Amino acid sequence: MKHKIEPQQLSALRFERVWVREATFVDVEETELAPTNELEGIEILLDVKVTYGDGGDRAFVTVRATLEPPADKRLFAKLTAAVEGVFTLRDAPDRTVLAGFASLQAPVLLVPYLRETITSLTAQSRLGPVLLPPLNMAEVIKAMQAQSRSTEAPATKQ
Secondary structure, three states: OOOOOOHHHOOOEEEEEEEEEEEEEEOOOOOOOOOHHHHOOOEEEEEEEEEEOOOOOEEEEEEEEEEEOOOOOOOOOEEEEEEEEEEEEOOOOOHHHHHHHHHHHHHHHHHHHHHHHHHHHHOOOOOOOOOOOOOOHHHHHHHHHHHHHHHHOOOOOO
16 A cells, blocks of 8 residues: 655654663673573663753653663663654644643654664673563553652642
């Protein structure tokens, strides 16, 4: 199937650019190669941060992953990467559109860049390339939002 995209089919938002904000890999002092199947069980911690430029019409979205090996395996000491993208409104004056997009869709768009950063960072390491697995970002974002609401809820007096 082929289809030529028409101007009215473009989103009201623009994905201006993406860059690597942080990339850190520290190996352990080990002389053995790690079998690739040992990468199972690595804990992945994701952090999504949204900030807005002056005027509120530009969203800076950062997605950071920190990977931690199982406690019983010395696979690496530290592996962290973050990518940041900037998104703006095309013509729509409604900033709620940008806020909704920045918190839900922008992180989904940035995960492939994060995956590539982690893979490139580790490609020539003792471990070989570490591949961030496919993530259900809709569920991840939903869990993050629920956690954020629970930590923001005021404590009740007894």
